[in-house]
Amino acid sequence: MKNIKCVVTGDFHVGKNELLDTFIRGYFPSDYVPRVSYFLNAEMLFDNYKVTIKFDGESYAWDMSGQEEYERFRPLSYTKADVVLVCFSVTSPASLENVKEKWFSEVRHHCPGIPYLIVGTLIELRDDPLVVEKLSRQGITLEQGENLAQELGAIKYVECSVFTSKSVDNVFYEALVAALKFPIRKRIRLLLLENFRYACS
DSSP states (O other), X not given: OEEOOEEEEESTTSSHHHHHHHHHHSSOOTTOOOOSOOOEEEEEEETTEEEEEEESSSSSEEEOOOSGGGTTTHHHHTTTOSEEEEEEETTOHHHHHHIIIIIHHHHHXXXXXXXXXXXXXXXXXXXXXXXXXXXXXXXXXXXXXXXXXXXXXXXXXXXXXXXXXXXXXXXXXXXXXXXXXXXXXXXHHHHHHHHHHHHHO
């Protein structure tokens, strides 16, 4: 049985906790209570064998708080990560901007050569009239997310709705694909590319 450490990061209130909880349960619970640590396991079938993702606050799946008071502790969570999910809300342009300005550089610094995905959450609210009115436009589009992933060198851009469970399993399936099928040679190539981009920035 192979264990995968998947780190989930991004701004506070973009749905990271909810993403993990919905994945574990298979649905978003009506009695949802945010939690700091997860003490549950989730199994996924991958290439005809089982992969266990452990949510135990100690290893394998971390939801790192985006709040500033936790910044000094976050680097500990990146240790031995196999894959990183960098999350933003499609209803929050500020959280998208922080992917570029904050989270990308943090992940690159602490997890050089490790594959990462950009994850857009709360897609069920993208066309919500109240959200559109607040933003004076539609929420962040699929194309914008894909462009960002390409710009930052992410493995892929994926979207989901934590409240309706839409595509939540796909987010973690793609994370497993990245973690298990990203050979050392490609990780070295990614690391070299990241260093080149950093030197040119």
